[in-house]
Amino acid sequence: MTYFLKPRNLAFAFSEVWSDSDKILEKSEIDSLWEEYWTKHGENIVLETWNRLYCDYILSENNESVISNEKEESILEEDHKSDWESLWSDHWTQQQYYVYSVFKENYHAEFDPSLVEITLEEDFKRKLGLPTSFIGRGEKTNNKNEEQLSNSEEETLKNLGLPTQFSGKNSRGVYLEDFSESEEEEMDETDKIKTGRVKKKNKNRRGRNQKIPEYIQKNQSLLRYWKKRFSLFSRFDEGIRLDEESWYSVTPENVASQLAKRINCNIIVDAFCGCGGNSIQFAKSGKRVISIDIDEGKILKAKHNAKVYKVDDKIDFIVGDFLKIYKDLKGIDAIFLSPPWGGIDYKKSAEYDIETQLQPIGASLLFEKCREITDNIAIFLPRNSDTKQIVRLAGVGKKTEIEKNFLDRRFVGITAFFGGLIKS
Ligand code: SAH
Numbered sequence: 001m002t003y004f005l006k007p008r009n010l011a012f013a014f015s016e017v018w019s020d021s022d023k024i025l026e027k028s029e030i031d032s033l034w035e036e037y038w039t040k041h042g043e044n045i046v047l048e049t050w051n052r053l054y055c056d057y058i059l060s061e062n063n064e065s066v067i068s069n070e071k072e073e074s075i076l077e078e079d080h081k082s083d084w085e086s087l088w089s090d091h092w093t094q095q096q097y098y099v100y101s102v103f104k105e106n107y108h109a110e111f112d113p114s115l116v117e118i119t120l121e122e123d124f125k126r127k128l129g130l131p132t133s134f135i136g137r138g139e140k141t142n143n144k145n146e147e148q149l150s151n152s153e154e155e156t157l158k159n160l161g162l163p164t165q166f167s168g169k170n171s172r173g174v175y176l177e178d179f180s181e182s183e184e185e186e187m188d189e190t191d192k193i194k195t196g197r198v199k200k201k202n203k204n205r206r207g208r209n210q211k212i213p214e215y216i217q218k219n220q221s222l223l224r225y226w227k228k229r230f231s232l233f234s235r236f237d238e239g240i241r242l243d244e245e246s247w248y249s250v251t252p253e254n255v256a257s258q259l260a261k262r263i264n265c266n267i268i269v270d271a272f273c274g275c276g277g278n279s280i281q282f283a284k285s286g287k288r289v290i291s292i293d294i295d296e297g298k299i300l301k302a303k304h305n306a307k308v309y310k311v312d313d314k315i316d317f318i319v320g321d322f323l324k325i326y327k328d329l330k331g332i333d334a335i336f337l338s339p340p341w342g343g344i345d346y347k348k349s350a351e352y353d354i355e356t357q358l359q360p361i362g363a364s365l366l367f368e369k370c371r372e373i374t375d376n377i378a379i380f381l382p383r384n385s386d387t388k389q390i391v392r393l394a395g396v397g398k399k400t401e402i403e404k405n406f407l408d409r410r411f412v413g414i415t416a417f418f419g420g421l422i423k424s
Pocket of ligand 1: 249250251252271272273274275276277278279292293294295298320321322323338339340359360
């Protein structure tokens with residue numbers, strides 16, 4: 001099965017360039033808008049669909065029962081099982097064709113939603129009128145000048161209204177590029193961004209032979225988190241350790257890293273550190289960190305995980321109840337709070353009550369304690385938290401700054417900043 005983003009999601013992704021789509025545009029204008037769009041977002045779109053599709057493949061190698069779709073298995077077995085490079089190239093090409101077709105159709109006001117139903121690559125190409133033997137991104141062009149499309153291929157693209165050239169210093173045809181490993185290494189960063197290439201070596205192969213822990217195999221909902229393990233910790237396969245509860249509660253790495261850069265201070269307390277998602281990123285951003293958790297097992301894992309990221313020398317770990325030991329914390333600049341949200345049921349209520357649902361105590365009481373040591377506080381909360389309650393935490397006449405945290409396009413939570421951590 002081939003996975004494509006739903007047109008609805010793409011429409012959202014395109015909203016930036018579609019803002020004045022009522023205007024009749026020349027084909028060259030559409031193509032240049034497309035070039036700009038794909039250079040900026042292509043890699044993310046391809047990676048998102050890649051991660052969704054091939055996470056299943058990784059799982060299928062470890063656990064036969066996880067995959068039930070026979071078609072999916074047979075395609076992978078027949079064509080690509082041992083050839084991730086070629087899988088990646090095919091995937092890139094398919095996604096690019098698809099996204100371009102949706103993009104282009106919008107300007108012609110005749111978008112055909114049935115495109116998403118197409119599951120097989122060959123069908124997909126036929127539908128778009130492309131020759132099924134069309135050379136995809138990353139395939140070898142052997143006897144040809146690699147910089148150029150053959151006449152017939154260029155003709156086909158022109159007839160289809162597809163661009164024959166994509167961005168990049170040398171205006172190479174992306175579809176026919178040969179991404180040999182050595183050439184890839186020679187490219188400078190700007191080239192990579194402009195040509196939409198990504199360093200695929202590690203991304204493609206990572207985690208391939210990783211064994212799924214038994215407790216995860218037994219729990220279907222945990223399996224969903226296992227698939228996302230690299231968004232929790234990009235170095236997951238270097239030995240990251242998590243307990244069952246932490247799979248649900250760890251802050252995804254990109255979110256934690258953005259927060260760490262956003263918070264400007266020297267010494268920070270991570271009062272509910274869990275297995276270290278936030279602490280590691282605070283340390284990586286150059287801070288000295290005091291990481292506290294009531295659960296010794298989690299502190300041991302956090303310590304180990306910090307070693308994986310080579311930041312263990314920047315973190316002091318304490319096993320203890322933050323509510324009891326907070327007064328002993330001296331000389332710190334800020335406190336980061338990511339207390340338990342009370343299980344995954346938090347999503348069910350329309351509005352999350354930070355005074356009654358947050359663990360181990362309500363937000364106001366927690367803030368009262370924190371303010372005995374500093375006013376500089378940040379708290380990570382569910383995305384559906386009651387904003388009025390958050391504003392009230394600031395106190396009369398004082399401000400708060402609320403940031404929405406997204407992982408790709410998924411709204412994962414909000415962070416509220418208080419005291420000196422407010423930026424604007
Ligand atoms: N931010 C962490 C996840 C935190 S989950 C990460 O990204 O990895 C919340 C944590 O708070 C849990 O690990 C839980 O053990 C801890 N906790 C709960 N009550 C506590 C208390 N009174 N003092 C310190 N830690 C507590």
